[in-house]
Amino acid sequence: MSSLAAAQFTGDIPRFYDQHLGPVIFEPYAADLARRAAALKPSAVLEIAGGTGVSTVALRAALPAAARIVATDLNQAMLDISQAKFGATTNIEFRQADAMALPFENEAFDLIAIQFGVMFFPDRPAAYAEARRVLKRGGTLLFNVWGAMAANAFAEIANATAIKFFPENPPKFYLVPFGYADNQQVYADLKAGGFSEVSHEVVRVAQTTPDWRHFARGLIYGNPMIADIQASKTVKADDMVDAIAAQLEGRLGPAPAKLPLEATVYAARKT
Secondary structure, three states, X not given: OOHHHHOOOOOOHHHHHHHHHHHHHHHHHHHHHHHHHHHOOOOEEEEEOXXXXXXXXXXXXXXXXXXXXXXXXXXXXXHHHHHOOOOOOOOEEEEEOXXXXXXXXXXXXXXXXXXXXXXXXXXXXXXXXXHHHHEEEEEEEEEEEEOOHHHOHXXXXXXXXXXXXXXXXXXXXXXXXXXXXXXXXXXXXXXXXOOOEEEEEEEEEEEEEOOHHHHHHHHHHOOOHHHHXXXXXXXXXXXXXXXXXXXXXXXXXXXXXXXXXXXXXXXXXXX
């Protein structure tokens, strides 16, 4: 699956993504990213790949009310869920936008925040260059990426389950979000995009997961892999859900249980 195909979150996918995955794997990192964003004291923030608003909610809560946020995503269906979480007076603008061709003027923002989105960019150096274009001088590109599958049991199990059920041609979705864990590659891509002042930090979380099957439904129904499964007409998605839930319980114990997570946060400053 290409990075562009993996980025197509449409139909019912956003709902499963938000309800089944958001509280478990996205909220803790959204809080971390928002804390880092607030420390930079931005007045104009662009959020790229804001999804269903998990990170948008965290940013709005962490930043002063006067700070303007423009929340974008490639998929309007994701933005619709995000926008529904906010009232009309939250100083947030919602816009569908492609990270490869941002519809904003040069030097329009002093912070760009991206929660688990850069892995889906079809040309990362070009996307970083585009982000740099709309950043003010001295502004920061702040983003996180998942660590390797081996450090994120849920992804390792979900990917192994896909291979088990489709041994000849397994869905490859999980190779995209978990295929950008090499920080040397990230640094090289940022440099190619024009950033020379870059830092990173590995963030590990042990997140309490109340129900393995509820979470496992998100791992199947909450991403574009579900389209491959349904198109096959030979495998039942719920059978894969049951298999993932059983493996999660077998490895990590009965729910509620701690789910180990690992991601890396990068900060790239425009000089």
